[in-house]
Amino acid sequence: MGWKTLDDMDLAGKTVLTRVDINVPMEAGRVTDATRIQRLVPTLADLLAKGARPVLLAHFGRPKGKVVPDMSLQPLVPALEEAFGAPVVFVADCRGPAAEAAVAALQEGQILLLENTRFHAGEEANDADLAAEMAKLGDIYCNDAFSAAHRAHASTEALARLLPACAGRLMEMELKALESALATPQRPVTAVVGGAKVSTKLDLLGNLVAKVDNLVIGGGMANTFLAAQGIDVGKSLCEHEMTGTAKDIMARAEAAGCTIVLPSDVVVAREFKAGAANETVAADACPADAMILDAGPAAVAAISAVLEASKTLIWNGPLGAFEIAPFDIATNAAAQKAAECTKAGTLVSVAGGGDTVAALNQAGVAEDFSYISTAGGAFLEWMEGKVLPGVAALEA
Incomplete structure (x- = not known):
């Protein structure tokens, strides 16, 4: 400090x-x-x-x-x-x-x-x-x-x-929370990173694989990583042009001893709307005419087990299309597990980013996390390992 x-x-x-x-x-x-x-x-x-x-x-x-x-x-x-x-x-x-x-x-x-x-x-x-x-x-x-x-x-x-x-006081609280989560964390450290696109979180993923023990990837980003493993994701949101980058991130994670957690099962639907007819299938069994909109129950159970074994959690981004039911189930369940571990005193949980704050509020657990950052871009750049000019000026 x-x-x-x-x-x-x-x-x-x-x-x-x-x-x-x-x-x-x-x-x-x-x-x-x-x-x-x-x-x-x-x-x-x-x-x-x-x-x-x-x-x-x-x-x-x-x-x-x-x-x-x-x-x-x-x-x-x-x-x-x-x-x-x-x-x-x-x-x-x-x-x-x-x-x-x-x-x-x-x-x-x-x-x-x-x-x-x-x-x-x-x-x-x-x-x-x-x-x-x-x-x-x-x-x-x-x-x-x-x-x-x-x-x-x-x-x-x-x-x-x-x-x-x-x-x-707010700046002090924010810096102490982020320092405890990334600079001097209690291990094992788990990061949950979700959202639509790998391309918007490249720097983040690249920095995290060298610093965390587990990296849980959800949302549309997970589809790109599944596609990089040769899995057909049907009509799902997926950046097929980024599969090479996803493979590179997986290789770097393996070299750094970081376990990447991808969904083993997924919830699929033919249309993107509230209450759409849906089914749960294995991650490698998405029908060609369907799209992946959430992680499935087995994936949630695996994430919950990782959270129970972790001491520190950094969360940025939802695990599915949390804005519309029933595709908010995985995000809500994982958030509730993180909150439960935090309240039990076994986990320090830090979360940030606009969608993340909205998702945790929707899950009813925002008050139970150790710290929730209201800073969008600054929180992301800190997680990416970048120097923040406003902080550097204070240190000078």
């Missing part, structure tokens, strides 16, 4: 530039899901309790360096005030005279929200001049936006190098 936390900083009376992710869904000017805002509460509560003056830096949408009124952060003020239990003052810029005046006028117990950082082209360009203008506004930099840490932007990377810097 080469980064500082809020506990390492003298915060009393200091203006703390706090990078947050409040890129939340909105409808008719109101926040429809405040999960990301709620997860910032520990950091803001700490800052206020220690006498700091928090100044929030955040992006919203993709305005591409232009002022887009529909992407202003001002409509978020009521949701922030409700979550933080403190008055939130808004200023229509994140640099310059207006921002400087707002910081100077900020009272103890108040929070200042600066306008969308992406209204400036220099944000996504990681512009040093923009970062320097932002740095003028504060004494300390705190990054609590792990979900934006894979971006080298002015407010996530350049700014962190200009002020004494630390991780906020």
Whole structure:
């Protein structure tokens, strides 16, 4: 752990530039899901309790360096005030005279929200001049936006190098969870990787086979691996052009002592719709006119046995077409087994990625995992073994 936390900083009376992710869904000017805002509460509560003056830096949408009124952060003020239990003052810029005046006028117990950082082209360009203008506004930099840490932007990377810097509570929690899962895990380590395409998770699979003991592959990706073994997968979603890559990953796994777990039986149907007529067949017996839409009961039993024998689990992606019943059965059952082992104290379980969070919520077990990351791209890039600029800047 080469980064500082809020506990390492003298915060009393200091203006703390706090990078947050409040890129939340909105409808008719109101926040429809405040999960990301709620997860910032520990950091803001700490800052206020220690006498700091928090100044929030955040992006919203993709305005591409232009002022887009529909992407202003001002409509978020009521949701922030409700979550933080403190008055939130808004200023229509994140640099310059207006921002400087707002910081100077900020009272103890108040929070200042600066306008969308992406209204400036220099944000996504990681512009040093923009970062320097932002740095003028504060004494300390705190990054609590792990979900934006894979971006080298002015407010996530350049700014962190200009002020004494630390991780906020959410960032700290995220980094500790991921470190315990991949950097210094208790073994055996199992990774569950699902989803539609091998091509989108090549780097991930390549990194994991060298680091985990078991790699469970599900979803459409599993079909590509089955096809690589010469199995006919009928009309299933399958990247036939990636079978050579799948063979290479299997060879690398074997060389690294990593066991790849593919479904031994599958649930097939002729149409992709809720309640479609379906049957369970051996993985190598998919009818030519059918498609594989879920892992079968024998596959679930095998995955459950692997989870029971594991000490650490990293999960990214569903095992089947979990969005529609009855093709959510394998994902739900495996998730429930992981939650059961976690509650029993035998498994540390870390999960992340949009579909994954949705699937675990649907299975009713999100609260039972050790840690669920709300960061999509950053979580994936961490699992891929990539350096995240926002984290590297804190370590520097």
